[in-house]
Amino acid sequence: MSAMIAPTRMEEVDPLPRYWCAGDPFETRFLEAMSLLAPEVERFVIGAVRAGAGGAGDPSIAAGCAGFIREEADHSRVHHAFNRRLALQQINVPAVVARVRRLMKLAERWLPVSGRLAVAAACEHLSALLSIWYLRAARKDRIVCADTRRMFESHAREEISHRAFVFDLLRRTGGGGLAARVLALLSVSVAGAWCTLRVVGDLSRRDPRQAGSALSAGGLFRLLRSEDWVPFPALVRGWLTFLRPGFHPSDLPDA
Ligand SMILES: [Fe+2]
Numbered sequence: 001m002s003a004m005i006a007p008t009r010m011e012e013v014d015p016l017p018r019y020w021c022a023g024d025p026f027e028t029r030f031l032e033a034m035s036l037l038a039p040e041v042e043r044f045v046i047g048a049v050r051a052g053a054g055g056a057g058d059p060s061i062a063a064g065c066a067g068f069i070r071e072e073a074d075h076s077r078v079h080h081a082f083n084r085r086l087a088l089q090q091i092n093v094p095a096v097v098a099r100v101r102r103l104m105k106l107a108e109r110w111l112p113v114s115g116r117l118a119v120a121a122a123c124e125h126l127s128a129l130l131s132i133w134y135l136r137a138a139r140k141d142r143i144v145c146a147d148t149r150r151m152f153e154s155h156a157r158e159e160i161s162h163r164a165f166v167f168d169l170l171r172r173t174g175g176g177g178l179a180a181r182v183l184a185l186l187s188v189s190v191a192g193a194w195c196t197l198r199v200v201g202d203l204s205r206r207d208p209r210q211a212g213s214a215l216s217a218g219g220l221f222r223l224l225r226s227e228d229w230v231p232f233p234a235l236v237r238g239w240l241t242f243l244r245p246g247f248h249p250s251d252l253p254d255a
């Protein structure tokens, strides 16, 4: 596992241009939502891996878990630094992420360890898909801040390279059957889409050039149809691979 780029002091305090992704309000807000949600999802995934490590029945797993947790914590640290730059635009970060944090805490409280690991594996599958999508997209070259482009690119590469870790841990603890994968992928996809659109809506509402959350679904539709991002059928095919009998994350391409 490689190391993420370290944020410099300047990167932490420099304000961002208003529409730093291709001058497009929705695409900028969408990527900002990804950055705001990343540490929340990573906190859940790290908790599930910690809880599952003891049940794997193999002390050698502990070293792998420690490396994985370090890498995800590193991602969160870099995104927190970026998110502090969003706070310079008067974005109340804790309020914006409160909804998803509540949802994650509910899942942590009520799901058994196997369920938490299945949800974490589904999160990692979606992370790997989004990462492949991002690395292939011509549009990312229109991100005007080089450090922001590098942050998303480094994160995407590391998500792809460790995409099998949680799934393998889930298998070693006896989980990962088809029913669990279907339930986990559906719930993560629905909750993930809802939280992302709500965060985009919250960010947009403050912006006089955007009409607020009502435009979010339309913006997402435009983004998914854009050839500069990803062809929608490819995204659906990648999503469905998780449900195939005998699926393993290594079935996904390296980007
Ligand atoms: Fe990550």
Ligand SMILES: [Fe+2]
Residues within 6 Å of the ligand: 072, 124, 127, 159, 162
């Ligand atoms: Fe990850």
